[in-house]
Amino acid sequence: MNAPNDLLPRVERRLVPAEMLAALSARFGDRCSTAAAVRDQHGRGESVYDAAPPEAVVFCESTEEVAFVVSQAAAHAVPVIPFGVGSSLEGHLLAVQGGVSIDLSRMDRIVRINAEDLTVTVEAGVTREQLNREIKDTGLFFPIDPGANATLGGMAATRASGTNAVRYGTMKDNVLALTVVNADGQVMRTGTRARKSSAGYDLTRLFVGSEGTLGVMTEITLKLYPLPEAVSAAVCFFPSIDAAVQTTIAIIQMGVPIARCELLDANAIRAVNRHSRLALREAPMLLMEFHGSDASVAEQADTVQGVAREHGGADFEWARTPEERTRLWTARHQSYFAALQMRPGCRCQSSDTCVPISHLAEAINESVAEAEASRIPYWIVGHVGDGNFHLSYLMDPNDAAECAAVEDLNVKMVQRALRLEGTCTGEHGIGLHKMPYLLDEAGPAAVATMRLIKHSLDPKNIMNPGKIFAL
Amino acid sequence: MNAPNDLLPRVERRLVPAEMLAALSARFGDRCSTAAAVRDQHGRGESVYDAAPPEAVVFCESTEEVAFVVSQAAAHAVPVIPFGVGSSLEGHLLAVQGGVSIDLSRMDRIVRINAEDLTVTVEAGVTREQLNREIKDTGLFFPIDPGANATLGGMAATRASGTNAVRYGTMKDNVLALTVVNADGQVMRTGTRARKSSAGYDLTRLFVGSEGTLGVMTEITLKLYPLPEAVSAAVCFFPSIDAAVQTTIAIIQMGVPIARCELLDANAIRAVNRHSRLALREAPMLLMEFHGSDASVAEQADTVQGVAREHGGADFEWARTPEERTRLWTARHQSYFAALQMRPGCRCQSSDTCVPISHLAEAINESVAEAEASRIPYWIVGHVGDGNFHLSYLMDPNDAAECAAVEDLNVKMVQRALRLEGTCTGEHGIGLHKMPYLLDEAGPAAVATMRLIKHSLDPKNIMNPGKIFAL
Secondary structure, eight states, X not given: OOOGGGGSOOOOOBOOOHHHHHHXXXXXXXXXXXXXXXXXXXXXXXXXXXXXXXXXXXXXXSHHHHHHHHHHHHHHTOOEEEESSSOOSSSTTOOTTBOEEEEOTTOOOEEEEEGGGTEEEEETTOBHHHHHHHTGGGTEEOOOOOSSOOBHHHHHHHTOOOTTHHHHOOHHHXXXXXXXXXXXXXXXXXXXXXXXXXXXXXXHHHHTTSTTSSEEEEEEEEEOEEOOSEEEEEEEEOSSHHHHHHHHHHHHHTTOOOSEEEEEOHHHHHHHHHHHTOOOOSSOEEEEEEEEOHHHHHHHHHHHHHHHHHTTXXXXXXXXXXXXXXXXXXXXXXXXXHHHTTSTTOEEEEOOOBOOGGGHHHHHHHHHHHHHHXXXXXXXXXXXXXXXXXXXXXXXXXXXXXXXXXXXXXHHHHHHHHHTTOBSOSSSOOTTTTHHHHHHHHHHHHHHHHHHXXXXXXTTOOBSTTSSSOO | OOOGGGGSOOOOOBOOOHHHHHHHHHHHGGGEEOOHHHHHHHTOOSSSSOOOOOSEEEEOOSHHHHHHHHHHHHHHTOOEEEESSSOOSSSTTXXXXXXXXXXXTTOOOEEEEEGXXXXXXXXXXXXXXXXXXXXXXXXXXXXXXXXXXXXXXXHHXXXXXXXXXXXXXXXXXXXXXXXXXXXXXXXXXXXXXXXOOOSSSOHHHHHTTSTTSSEEEEEEEXXXXXXXXXXXXXXXXXXXXXXXXXXXXXXXXXXXXXXXXXXXXXXXXXXXXXHHTOOOOSSOEEEEEEEEOHHHHHHHHHHHHHHHHHTTOOOOEEEOSHHHHHHHHHHHHTHHHHHHTTSTTOEEEEOOOBOOGGGHHHHHHHHHHHHHHHTOOEEEEEEGGGTEEEEEXXXXXXXXXXXXXXXXXXXXXXXXXXXXXXXXXXXXXXXXTTHHHHHHHHHHHHHHHHHHHHHHHOTTOOBSTTSSSOO
């Protein structure tokens, strides 16, 4: 077994011509960097792969600057890779065919808040935490929250979701409009600020989830939601993972409008306790949140407690204050980094399957049995209300046999999810890692259709090439 | 001023070769018809245009049969136009370039109900009313309800919505997966039954709203919802349209999870009273519905009554029984046909603009002022909770000056909606009628992108050609 990058398709790197580098340097000065450390940081993410650095990194500050870089890239048939904060889990950021990384993190302005319409327009480099900080005074919030403090651009590119998706949907449901630099460097708008439209092809939804392969999103108009009148969070412990999952299935089937319903297994709690100095019981746990009016929150909590009790759930422990609540959710969001610290020097390979809710128990229980048998350290967190869970292995990157075993276990989880009518990725995207799974999932005709779209919108194959499909 | 069809782009009709007609007859027998009446019925819809009949109509009963027709069409470069019940309002069904209509109304089987996952898979010819009848025993329902009893295929093709969209979203939000016959007659699947996915381009969302121009949808997997524990409907009358709209704006901005919030003006109520033998006050009215638990429905109604009162709304009149409720909503759904009967022999041109909610009063008030000044009969219904309303003119198709005046008023409404950051069509689609407006709305770069997609997926331009964009 070789190092992870040896599994990637062999493709030629395309060189950035000196003429183009000179043009970028002339326009961007210090903001065009070829320093090894900068390139290295931009050629990786939170994936299992070693870095594949771009030849240069350009720090753009406006849509026009992005358009300039892409025009240059188009003229020279050089790849460009959009970069936010580098939290991709599937190798989206590796410059496998060379080229230039477009760092959008300085495009961090809130362009326009329309509180009266529950919309906001942001530059692509705004992070989700920054957004919620900056709109706090409006009484509105943006619910989508992947684990990392990702940029809205990155979240749109991977069709991200997180802990609130069970109630508020994913990026697919919450992006209204986009400003996009297309593959010939032209700026275009998709969508409007209206809540719905039947005006032609849904380009917004095509770009959301396209992982930088069709264009660079530079501005994003999002839906916002009124902060609920009442919020309450609780944890509940179960005798088994199965009991926690069965509780979730019942909650969803009853149509309870629960806002968050997260599973953590004992391993995840152990990591979180240590990292965030909590003292949670180390047993399968559901971390739940209810949003609504005082009466409706009470009613939801009551219904859910009844269901949990039927499945052997211990009494709810309530987060009584906003501070307690924040502490719990921060711990949940940091679980990835908490788990990494459980095995120093390890790399994490995180599965991301999502299945119809009635198949969730089967998907999780069989995966847990395999994980236990493997004796490789693992932990589980899951957006179980969506049927989505992450079983993550902590593997020694220098132990080829262990890496191979993990990849094998991952394939089994994906095959199981597909057999159960689910998807290989609920929210992380295809990137480099899941290209063969996409083919299994969507089938050759659908993937051929995706390729036709890719080739027609990006005939020179310069937009984050080698991702989603190999060529 | 000429008849409406004279406004269409001049294009050559492509003839169906005798060889292809023979192949269709051999395979389909009686189910391939060239009778004038059948062709005429399939070459129109509920639009302002005269019929443009296809050369033949094939009544398909399976995906394989559709694939056979499309393969034939691909081999001979002949247009195909999918047909459901013929309720399109924008000329989608006219065979402007000739070809074959594929009637899907016999594909009316519920393929699979997965009540435990809140999903159902239907053939494209199932109508929305049939679907809700057939799943009644599951305790679930499908909320999307355009005025007509349209097919799910037609609804997906136009990205339809209706009265429940303010709470449950549109077809874009409620289609999970599709079976599609693409332009070379190949069958493909998009999406899965999982609630969310980041697996490659969102082909499902690309086909939803593509108006038959990219492929023929033959099976559709939909989200279902638990029937609410409590439902209550009420009407409330206002001193002016503006007061009703201001009430709506406040409701949405407060985040009340209202399920339906429909505006009818006095003209619409007059028509509905006469057609459905009701005795509603002929004044601007909001027709509302609340879904939830008993407590939450009571709470929502209380909040909304307070807001309505502040804007001069009279006390709510409640629909106390399910029968009363059904009677009100049936009347609302029949308002289109009710209004047509107010001016015998007329044709109806219905606007469909949708704007951000804060601009809705301006959009409606200015449109009403123009309508009053025109002295042409009109009526208004609106899914005002979404910012979407239909101001419909009843025009004499033989009065060229009146037709021209209506078109002119329609252009003004669209221009106003675009100025107010909205869309030319909230739910009816582009079809033939709104091609120039799409260009104004989306801009040349976005429309060029749509064309690239069209050309790459349908290089022979056989899938409902001449719709969305002229060529």
